[in-house]
Amino acid sequence: MASFSQSRPAQGIQARRGQEERFYLGVQSTGHVCRPTCPAVKRSAHRVQRYNTLEEARSAGLWPCGRCTPDRVTRPQFALAQAKVMLDDQTPTPDLKSLARAVDMDRSHFQRVFRAAFGLSPKQYALQLRAARFKAVLRASPSVTLAMYEAGHNTPRTLYDRATDQLGMKPLEYRDGGAGVTLSYAFANLPGGRVLVAATERGVCALYLSDGQQDEDLLARLRDEFPRAWFMANERALSVYVAALRRPALEGRPLPQVGLAFHERVWAVLGRFSGTAPTYAELARRLGLPSAEEAVAAACEVPPIILLWPRMAEQGRKPDTGTVMRLAA
Numbered sequence: 001m002a003s004f005s006q007s008r009p010a011q012g013i014q015a016r017r018g019q020e021e022r023f024y025l026g027v028q029s030t031g032h033v034c035r036p037t038c039p040a041v042k043r044s045a046h047r048v049q050r051y052n053t054l055e056e057a058r059s060a061g062l063w064p065c066g067r068c069t070p071d072r073v074t075r076p077q078f079a080l081a082q083a084k085v086m087l088d089d090q091t092p093t094p095d096l097k098s099l100a101r102a103v104d105m106d107r108s109h110f111q112r113v114f115r116a117a118f119g120l121s122p123k124q125y126a127l128q129l130r131a132a133r134f135k136a137v138l139r140a141s142p143s144v145t146l147a148m149y150e151a152g153h154n155t156p157r158t159l160y161d162r163a164t165d166q167l168g169m170k171p172l173e174y175r176d177g178g179a180g181v182t183l184s185y186a187f188a189n190l191p192g193g194r195v196l197v198a199a200t201e202r203g204v205c206a207l208y209l210s211d212g213q214q215d216e217d218l219l220a221r222l223r224d225e226f227p228r229a230w231f232m233a234n235e236r237a238l239s240v241y242v243a244a245l246r247r248p249a250l251e252g253r254p255l256p257q258v259g260l261a262f263h264e265r266v267w268a269v270l271g272r273f274s275g276t277a278p279t280y281a282e283l284a285r286r287l288g289l290p291s292a293e294e295a296v297a298a299a300c301e302v303p304p305i306i307l308l309w310p311r312m313a314e315q316g317r318k319p320d321t322g323t324v325m326r327l328a329a
């Protein structure tokens with residue numbers, strides 16, 4: 001447990017903001033434990049004690065404040081999780097208007113909040129999801145046109161070209177495991193973690209974010225997705241894409257301390273809650289991990305990382321060609 005704050009806590013809180021360090025403040029006069037940003041804390045300039053976990057504060061006899069509800073998922077977190085799940089689950093993907101209405105936010109405000117959290121607009125996210133879905137059905141579908149319809153595309157002619165952009169190759173080539181296609185790949189360290197990016201001369205065709213996996217594991221994943229392609233390591237050729245991935249929205253953003261897979265799961269389950277924002281304890285129970293309240297709270301604090309798929313057209317450059325070699329199968 002940390003020290004008693006004798007000086008003006010509000011200043012210290014301001015200084016700490018932005019570091020994304022999670023802690024709680026116990027207000028002796030009210031017997032409540034608060035989030036550091038709670039107005040009740042600012043009013044009581046003295047007699048504030050810091051706790052690293054909610055559990056510590058509860059053990060000291062404090063109750064969660066009814067104003068800042070430190071034991072409950074915040075409204076913006078809940079709204080973002082709900083919107084992300086709507087985008088993830090619904091076909092065709094909902095538009096900005098229905099998303100904003102569903103989470104009870106003004107449209108432009110919602111757009112801003114979404115972009116600030118995820119680094120891309122709901123529309124950009126929907127396009128990426130559509131590309132991912134298209135890949136999945138393409139592999140299973142005998143007909144490229146049918147796969148397009150199943151993935152939510154509805155005007156095949158222009159979409160065939162767009163799909164080629166999104167896949168970095170023709171849909172038929174993708175369906176055939178990248179047969180006859182040469183992929184350049186490179187690893188890079190991004191603020192979100194280690195990534196593998198692979199591209200053809202038509203554009204990016206794979207983008208994997210590591211959740212603790214080694215480079216070889218990411219490479220194995222690439223071979224699984226494109227079992228019949230040729231590969232070459234070519235950092236220089238892909239530097240233009242790597243630079244595009246290092247966009248300002250990712251810079252300086254905190255990382256979840258709980259592992260990406262757990263983090264994703266927390267947000268997915270949160271987004272499927274109905275009614276008001278749940279408590280972290282309720283969310284932990286729903287996840288089947290009743291004792292993981294603190295980890296769940298930490299996961300809720302940071303929106304999931306969604307990598308913006310870099311586009312050839314946006315870069316205006318083509319990767320170089322280089323020596324082609326076949327990876328060991």
Ligand SMILES: [Zn+2]
Nearest residue numbers: 034038065068
């Ligand atoms: Zn409070």
